[in-house]
Amino acid sequence: xxxxxxxxxxxxxxxxxxxxxxxxxxxxxxxxxxxxxxxxxxxxxxxxxxxxxxxxxxxxxxxxxxxxxxxxxxxxxxxxxxxxxxxxxxxxxxxxxxxxxxxxxxxxxxxxxxxxxxxxxxxxxxxxxxxxxxxxxxxxxxxxxxxxxxxxxxxxxxxxxxxxxxxxxxxxxxxxxxxxxxxxxxxxxxxxxxxxxxxxxxxxxxxxxxxxxxxxxxxxxxxxxxxxxxxxxxxxxxxxxxxxxxxxxxxxxxxxxxxxxxxxxxxxxxxxxxxxxxxxxxxxxxxxxxxxxxxxxxxxxxxxxxxxxxxxxxxxxxxxxxxxxxxx
Amino acid sequence: xxxxxxxxxxxxxxxxxxxxxxxxxxxxxxxxxxxxxxxxxxxxxxxxxxxxxxxxxxxxxxxxxxxxxxxxxxxxxxxxxxxxxxxxxxxxxxxxxxxxxxxxxxxxxxxxxxxxxxxxxxxxxxxxxxxxxxxxxxxxxxxxxxxxxxxxxxxxxxxxxxxxxxxxxxxxxxxxxxxxxxxxxxxxxxxxxxxxxxxxxxxxxxxxxxxxxxxxxxxxxxxxxxxxxxxxxxxxxxxxxxxxxxxxxxxxxxxxxxxxxxxxxxxxxxxxxxxxxxxxxxxxxxxxxxxxxxxxxxxxxxxxxxxxxxxxxxxxxxxxxxxx
Numbered sequence: 001x002x003x004x005x006x007x008x009x010x011x012x013x014x015x016x017x018x019x020x021x022x023x024x025x026x027x028x029x030x031x032x033x034x035x036x037x038x039x040x041x042x043x044x045x046x047x048x049x050x051x052x053x054x055x056x057x058x059x060x061x062x063x064x065x066x067x068x069x070x071x072x073x074x075x076x077x078x079x080x081x082x083x084x085x086x087x088x089x090x091x092x093x094x095x096x097x098x099x100x101x102x103x104x105x106x107x108x109x110x111x112x113x114x115x116x117x118x119x120x121x122x123x124x125x126x127x128x129x130x131x132x133x134x135x136x137x138x139x140x141x142x143x144x145x146x147x148x149x150x151x152x153x154x155x156x157x158x159x160x161x162x163x164x165x166x167x168x169x170x171x172x173x174x175x176x177x178x179x180x181x182x183x184x185x186x187x188x189x190x191x192x193x194x195x196x197x198x199x200x201x202x203x204x205x206x207x208x209x210x211x212x213x214x215x216x217x218x219x220x221x222x223x224x225x226x227x228x229x230x231x232x233x234x235x236x237x238x239x240x241x242x243x244x245x246x247x248x249x250x251x252x253x254x255x256x257x258x259x260x261x262x263x264x265x266x267x268x269x270x271x272x273x274x275x276x277x278x279x280x281x282x283x284x285x286x287x288x289x290x291x292x293x294x295x296x297x298x299x300x301x302x303x304x305x306x307x308x309x310x311x312x313x314x315x316x317x318x319x320x321x322x323x324x325x326x327x328x
Numbered sequence: 329x330x331x332x333x334x335x336x337x338x339x340x341x342x343x344x345x346x347x348x349x350x351x352x353x354x355x356x357x358x359x360x361x362x363x364x365x366x367x368x369x370x371x372x373x374x375x376x377x378x379x380x381x382x383x384x385x386x387x388x389x390x391x392x393x394x395x396x397x398x399x400x401x402x403x404x405x406x407x408x409x410x411x412x413x414x415x416x417x418x419x420x421x422x423x424x425x426x427x428x429x430x431x432x433x434x435x436x437x438x439x440x441x442x443x444x445x446x447x448x449x450x451x452x453x454x455x456x457x458x459x460x461x462x463x464x465x466x467x468x469x470x471x472x473x474x475x476x477x478x479x480x481x482x483x484x485x486x487x488x489x490x491x492x493x494x495x496x497x498x499x500x501x502x503x504x505x506x507x508x509x510x511x512x513x514x515x516x517x518x519x520x521x522x523x524x525x526x527x528x529x530x531x532x533x534x535x536x537x538x539x540x541x542x543x544x545x546x547x548x549x550x551x552x553x554x555x556x557x558x559x560x561x562x563x564x565x566x567x568x569x570x571x572x573x574x575x576x577x578x579x580x581x582x583x584x585x586x587x588x589x590x591x592x593x594x595x596x597x598x599x600x601x602x603x604x605x606x607x608x609x610x611x612x613x614x615x616x617x618x619x620x621x622x623x624x625x626x627x628x629x630x631x632x633x634x635x636x637x638x639x640x641x642x643x644x645x646x647x648x649x650x651x652x
Contacts, residue, residue: 110437133398325438
């Protein structure tokens with residue numbers, strides 16, 4: 001493992017914070033997987049395990065005024081944004097205390113106050129929504145930047161092309177982050193992408209591009225920051241491809257038999273959490289400190305689980321609420 | 329009272345609303361420099377500039393999504409589809425994003441957006457440009473669906489649609505753009521969900537909206553000479569629906585016929601027919617009938633197009649049968 005050792009106390013504490021967030025995501029999702037397997041969570045459950053460094057690194061490059069648009073694999077992005085695990089877990093359980101009051105579920109986390117603009121379930125459809133949010137920032141002359149996550153599978157749908165083209169011609173403050181985990185559900189990238197490197201498609205839109213490995217959280221942050229700053233300066237969008245890997249199947253219902261154990265094991269050796277922990281130890285953090293941190297996070301997740309479990313279901317009167325907004 | 333065309337009334341509504349609220353913008357293909365494919369946005373670029381009257385490339389899915397995203401953060405977009413036929417490539421954004429956003433976020437994201445443009449059949453435009461899609465959109469909860477038939481209604485309903493905090497499907501009739509009508513000088517709005525009795529009568533109720541109102545009115549004039557008194561209910565919006573107006577009329581006339589420009593199968597007339605038989609069955613002297621477009625794609629041939637569309641004679645014939 002090639003390691004970048006944090007050089008000073010500031011970068012150590014920064015990495016430690018990133019590590020905390022990544023562990024939080026992993027433990028949250030391990031708990032969610034457990035709840036799913038015993039029927040406490042319904043629907044689809046797409047886990048982010050293995051990809052944590054992408055969300056944590058990218059979102060660390062933002063200010064609270066910036067916006068995040070996510071996919072159906074949105075738990076990691078929401079936690080990285082700092083949303084509390086309780087209402088997120090409660091949403092998975094379909095409870096009234098959920099972040100979307102139980103109307104959204106796993107794929108539709110929303111938090112307006114945190115500028116977390118939703119998990120979206122239609123592949124690629126949210127790419128132009130992100131451009132629209134960025135359009136609004138420009139329209140209102142605010143300096144917010146929007147980042148939009150999607151998988152390499154979304155790069156093949158028309159919304160990707162239209163969203164990127166519009167963002168480019170209007171120089172919208174948006175950063176498109178393709179989390180390439182190499183499988184669109186069960187279809188490997190070589191069967192879906194005529195050109196495997198998604199980021200080179202930026203050339204088609206005269207857009208800035210970047211391509212990074214997604215196992216090193218601070219590196220992701222640094223690269224995304226460059227793109228975010230560019231967008232904030234009014235110099236337009238960037239397409240970043242981050243190579244990553246999901247350790248689980250597409251969703252909980254997918255045993256992922258389309259890939260080999262050898263391949264999975266090779267990627268698990270590049271586990272971003274292991275890497276960050278190793279770097280922290282090289283930076284002088286004692287293993288006991290990190291063990292303690294993990295235990296604290298586990299406690300927090302256990303609390304979220306208990307909160308979700310003990311929360312009430314939405315009132316039946318909610319069925320018809322929210323179909324239409326209140327009048328102006 | 330001023331006499332305006334349908335397109336001028338729409339233009340006036342947009343201009344007045346945009347003058348009041350800087351968060352409103354107009355976006356679509358050719359809305360700016362070209363002055364609107366159907367000239368509905370004539371003069372608006374000069375008035376509001378390129379920041380608020382925004383030409384797009386041909387990418388309905390993309391700019392519909394831009395509209396939805398911008399509405400999530402406080403803008404109030406008016407998205408023009410050159411025609412509703414082209415909205416089908418944006419239907420994902422309309423139904424999967426706009427219609428659901430408030431619901432699936434637990435009320436966090438109202439969606440103050442208007443999708444508007446030309447619908448229905450024009451003069452021999454063929455199968456891909458001659459379609460009335462209001463039934464498609466009315467099918468979907470979360471959307472409001474508005475179909476004005478007169479310049480006066482077009483103005484008042486568009487203003488209400490722009491002010492509404494929900495996604496509104498505003499379907500203008502392509503053949504009505506040049507039609508003229510009196511429009512009050514004074515500003516006014518027409519609440520969504522409020523139909524209007526366009527003609528009073530006692531023998532039968534025609535329920536209709538948009539361009540089909542003209543077929544109904546023509547049929548009423550023909551039948552009047554035969555001593556048949558027709559009442560015409562113009563729904564003006566399908567969602568929300570003025571159900572009581574329909575029921576009150578049917579209670580009086582005891583017969584109802586729906587006249588619409590769309591196809592018959594799973595069309596909105598089927599819903600109205602169901603509602604009438606469900607709610608005022610005991611008042612009916614005859615099953616509810618429908619006059620629709622024929623159940624075929626539109627032909628280019630002039631005679632076949634004529635035959636395909638509903639018309640006054642078909643309406644009158646059906647009513648005569650119902651009263652026999």
